[in-house]
Amino acid sequence: MNTISAPGTDAPSAEVSDYPMPRATGCPFDPPPALYMRQAQAPVSRVRLWDGSTPWLATRYEDMRTLLADPRISSDSTRPHYPHQGPGPKERRTQSRAFIAMDDPEHARLRRMATAAFSIKHVEALRPTIQKIVDGLIDTMLAGPRPVDLVQAFALPVPSLVICELLGVPYADHDFFQSNSKTLINRDTTREQARAATQRLIDYLDGTIGDKLAHPADDLLSTLAERVRAGELSRHEAADTGMLLLIAGHETTANMIALGTLALLQHPDQLAQLRESGDPQLVASAVEELLRYLTIVHSGRRRVALEDIEIGGQTIRANDIGNRDPADFPDPDRLDIGRNARHHVAFGFGVHQCLGQPLARVEPQVVYSTLYRRIPTLQLPVDLDGIPFRHDALVYGVYELPITW
Amino acid sequence: MKVIVDQNKCVASGQCVLSAPEVFDQREEDGIVVLLTETPPEHLADDVRQATALCPARVIWVEEQEQKE
Ligand code: HEM
Ligand code: SF4
Numbered sequence: 001m002n003t004i005s006a007p008g009t010d011a012p013s014a015e016v017s018d019y020p021m022p023r024a025t026g027c028p029f030d031p032p033p034a035l036y037m038r039q040a041q042a043p044v045s046r047v048r049l050w051d052g053s054t055p056w057l058a059t060r061y062e063d064m065r066t067l068l069a070d071p072r073i074s075s076d077s078t079r080p081h082y083p084h085q086g087p088g089p090k091e092r093r094t095q096s097r098a099f100i101a102m103d104d105p106e107h108a109r110l111r112r113m114a115t116a117a118f119s120i121k122h123v124e125a126l127r128p129t130i131q132k133i134v135d136g137l138i139d140t141m142l143a144g145p146r147p148v149d150l151v152q153a154f155a156l157p158v159p160s161l162v163i164c165e166l167l168g169v170p171y172a173d174h175d176f177f178q179s180n181s182k183t184l185i186n187r188d189t190t191r192e193q194a195r196a197a198t199q200r201l202i203d204y205l206d207g208t209i210g211d212k213l214a215h216p217a218d219d220l221l222s223t224l225a226e227r228v229r230a231g232e233l234s235r236h237e238a239a240d241t242g243m244l245l246l247i248a249g250h251e252t253t254a255n256m257i258a259l260g261t262l263a264l265l266q267h268p269d270q271l272a273q274l275r276e277s278g279d280p281q282l283v284a285s286a287v288e289e290l291l292r293y294l295t296i297v298h299s300g301r302r303r304v305a306l307e308d309i310e311i312g313g314q315t316i317r318a319n320d321i322g323n324r325d326p327a328d329f330p331d332p333d334r335l336d337i338g339r340n341a342r343h344h345v346a347f348g349f350g351v352h353q354c355l356g357q358p359l360a361r362v363e364p365q366v367v368y369s370t371l372y373r374r375i376p377t378l379q380l381p382v383d384l385d386g387i388p389f390r391h392d393a394l395v396y397g398v399y400e401l402p403i404t405w
Numbered sequence: 406m407k408v409i410v411d412q413n414k415c416v417a418s419g420q421c422v423l424s425a426p427e428v429f430d431q432r433e434e435d436g437i438v439v440l441l442t443e444t445p446p447e448h449l450a451d452d453v454r455q456a457t458a459l460c461p462a463r464v465i466w467v468e469e470q471e472q473k474e
Contacts, residue, residue, distance in 0.1 A: 069463055108416070115417035115436035120426075342424075343459060351416050353461035358419050 019047035055315035061322035068350035077101035088189030163249030168219025255397025286337035292344035425452035
């Protein structure tokens with residue numbers, strides 16, 4: 001058992017490095033070298049953020065779990081020392097917090113209004129629908145020209161169609177909400193851009209909640225509208241929750257699909273194993289391993305310490321490089337779809353652990369067990385250097401992935 | 406082995422159901438954990454221990470009954 005210890009309340013020295021750090025050229029799947037060094041030598045140490053603040057950064061798996069499960073730690077983004085990811089993200093979290101940026105009991109009250117739709121049973125019941133969506137998009141790709149951009153033709157539409165169906169949002173509006181959420185999950189978005197995009201999305205969701213109040217259907221936004229009618233939820237809270245789910249529901253899984261496919265293409269032995277096995281257990285284990293290996297939500301969990309927690313600081317970030325901690329994952333930089341990686345922290349830990357995780361498992365399971373089987377000669381028509389990685393996005397991945405067959 | 410859960414603090418992550426579906430289920434109305442059996446058979450003990458380790462809200466405990474030295 002590790003405890004968290006670091007030099008008391010030391011004033012930050014001049015050498016505190018800027019965060020986030022760059023990944024090494026040629027290693028798009030590995031965390032930045034500077035983070036490996038910290039994990040080995042200074043597992044809890046300070047970094048400097050965009051606004052000059054110097055929070056603590058935790059890099060070890062066990063420290064990360066311990067911190068994120070500690071009740072003295074807060075996710076409340078309105079607290080003065082909260083380590084925001086940039087001016088744009090700060091603006092969004094001020095205008096629309098949603099329960100991801102709240103503490104219990106508020107967080108628990110609001111999260112529980114959305115949990116039913118994400119239970120294992122409910123999501124398993126969606127598997128045939130997801131399979132149909134995946135097969136339909138592959139049919140269309142196969143009938144179209146080559147090469148094709150996998151992100152636009154497949155990786156983004158799969159989760160987008162699924163979350164639209166689950167929430168009860170018309171897919172026809174996808175250009176509108178995808179472009180606004182793209183603005184919001186970029187680190188370099190300005191305050192003004194973020195304010196406008198947040199307002200557009202809130203207005204859109206508020207309008208949809210209004211429609212659901214008038215014409216309830218069998219979907220999650222109608223469930224939230226019903227709570228509004230019952231006086232258990234304010235209209236504003238309902239729109240914030242809807243917006244959180246809409247953004248989280250497609251930006252993340254889309255990158256698991258595209259970046260996951262790229263990683264597998266770079267590891268042909270693993271890809272062949274996955275394509276030829278047909279064993280649902282290997283598929284499930286491949287998804288866990290790719291969640292760990294890719295750790296697409298790569299910018300760290302952000303928290304504020306409400307009391308001194310051994311490390312003496314006020315603000316804490318836990319970085320997901322915990323998923324490459326050799327103490328918990330032997331030979332951590334190797335992609336091995338057969339290993340047991342279920343204990344990864346790609347979905348975080350503690351009470352904020354990903355609400356959508358059952359969906360974020362089943363969607364890639366369906367994709368990984370279908371795409372490579374149906375297009376066995378899938379390949380990259382360009383070099384790895386030609387691929388635009390999302391270094392500047394809060395969710396890592398690729399902006400484009402040309403593929404051919 | 407005896408299993409204890411705290412429904413009040415459960416966050417409906419479903420990690421326990423994935424680990425040991427014979428022992429854990431989720432409530433229909435809000436996905437909160439439901440214990441299907443308090444004393445699971447020995448062959449499920451490892452699955453239950455995995456659920457305990459993975460539960461993000463740390464609300465699953467086991468009491469090992471016949472502890473050997
Ligand atoms: C591969 C895909 C995904 C990854 C890697 C991922 C990762 C994460 C992580 C790391 C957190 C924790 C944030 C924190 O501790 O501050 C989180 C929270 C959350 N995720 Fe996901 N996520 C994924 C997919 C989804 C999907 C499909 C949805 C559903 C629509 C979703 C909805 C949420 C929500 C609502 C929260 C906030 C939970 C809370 O604060 O209680 N995520 N996710
Ligand atoms: S793993 Fe824990 S938090 Fe998740 S559903 Fe089970 S008891 Fe609840």
